[in-house]
Amino acid sequence: MAVSWAMGDLYGYKARYAVESWQEEPSLPDLIVIDEAIADADRALSWESENPEYHELKARALYYKALVKGVDDLGKAYLVSAKQSHDSAAQLRPQWPYTWANMALMKAYLAEFDDEFHQALLNAVQYGPWERSVHLTIAHIGAMSWTSLSAEQKSIIAANVSRGLKHNYKGIAFNLDAYKRRNLICAYMHRDENQQRFCR
Structure with a gap:
């Protein structure tokens, strides 16, 4: 269990650092960087699937991908995925x-x-x-x-x-x-x- 927490935290930290850094930038991040953050969130979840923060981080990264792709166009599918990840986080941390x-x-x-x-x-x-x-x-x-x-x-x-x-x-x-x-x-x-x- 300790190993799972450590590995989850390792990848979760990378995803968290990326998402939080984007909030300080005047422009949207590149798709490659966004996909890396999504992959890190998925890796964190593979070690700790019941961690609501990792679901939330994945959702936020998916939202950025939707913005880059266009929320009225190709980005809609990522909005749906982000919604599902937020729902998973809400089930685990309802308040x-x-x-x-x-x-x-x-x-x-x-x-x-x-x-x-x-x-x-x-x-x-x-x-x-x-x-x-x-x-x-x-x-x-x-x-x-x-x-x-x-x-x-x-x-x-x-x-x-x-x-x-x-x-x-x-x-x-x-x-x-x-x-x-x-x-x-x-x-x-x-x-x-x-x-x-x-x-x-």
């Missing part, structure tokens, strides 16, 4: 908000606005109400999917945006303005100092 937020994001890209999407959104907010990464991911979901959301989902996202403004104003604003959704989401936000500043 991890980042997994639920990322699951909702994959389903939003796939236009799967079903009960599973709604529950993932609720879980992300419930388990990570003050997590910066969750705020950004949910703001992204709201911005790209606003016209497909129910009134309840819009209210959930608006409340999340309001919380996120206190900790990451620029990041939230960037996500919403990229899709020209600021005014629409402002209409669902409770009036307070942050709302007035953001919606002015």
